[in-house]
């Protein structure tokens with residue numbers, strides 16, 4: 015049986031995608047999780063186990079460490095060779111990336127370089143990459159042909175990796191980049207959701223205010239050129255995003271079986287935009303959300319929204 019390596023598999027999107035992937039093809043492939051726990055918690059493995067009814071292999075490894083990463087590939091080489099990679103592992107806080115670009119390039123770019131290097135060494139040429147809408151300039155109608163114009167080092171790391179993937183794909187193999195807008199929400203039973211070590215994105219922050227763990231929400235800027243002055247984003251439900259990964263991986267598997275070469279990139283968003291205050295007001299219908307307007311964050315943009323709600327036809 016071949017293996018699917020999921021890096022960052024204990025994180026928000028990774029953990030939920032794993033449960034959906036397991037339901038779809040977990041009997042045909044061995045799913046291996048790799049994470050360094052820098053933004054996740056070991057208990058997530060227990061939750062995954064309780065949902066799918068099987069304990070998956072977990073390797074607590076940092077992708078910046080080439081040797082440890084290589085050991086993981088070697089371990090399964092004879093029995094369950096790693097033939098597919100879903101690469102979620104990354105640091106993702108825009109503000110922190112502005113303060114510490116080296117940390118972000120080191121973790122995201124060097125880590126991915128190591129991973130692709132190991133993959134090449136072990137003849138694994140099927141790669142699904144978590145890119146981001148931050149690769150684009152801000153805008154209301156961003157489609158896949160919009161040029162790369164990231165506004166912060168986090169987005170830059172995604173661009174560099176996408177260039178690397180594009181170059182590698184010219185040598186053959188199957189490579190797909192999914193550029194997500196803003197994933198939100200949790201599984202229907204509430205067992206898995208966004209539980210960062212430190213909340214950074216809007217929804218986990220609001221939720222901490224709603225349950226009284228944090229006193230108030232800081233809204234970064236109210237003089238953007240939007241209907242209420244606060245930033246507008248395109249929010250996609252996490253289960254839809256997880257499903258996109260399952261479908262994408264199944265496509266890579268089909269193409270791999272036919273030995274077809276492939277390279278592509280897709281936006282994953284809804285095409286609808288909501289401002290920070292739209293979200294605060296909606297939450298406040300259920301529980302009052304105290305907030306304070308504060309300075310804009312460096313690296314943030316006014317509007318980032320997918321062209322429309324459709325995945326590109328192909």
Ligand SMILES: NC(=O)c1ccc[n+]([C@@H]2O[C@H](COP(=O)([O-])OP(=O)(O)OC[C@H]3O[C@@H](n4cnc5c(N)ncnc54)[C@H](O)[C@@H]3O)[C@@H](O)[C@H]2O)c1
Nearest residue numbers: 022025026027050051052053054076077102103104144146
């Ligand atoms: N959540 C979003 O808003 C969003 C939007 C667009 C793209 N993305 C991308 O999707 C991917 C997953 O995001 P998420 O929201 O699940 O984030 P997350 O922080 O919840 O998950 C990332 C996981 O990767 C792990 N990790 C980080 N660096 C690592 C390293 N060097 N070695 C091994 N493991 C490492 C973390 O511990 C964490 O478990 C990331 O690549 C992110 O850039 C996220």
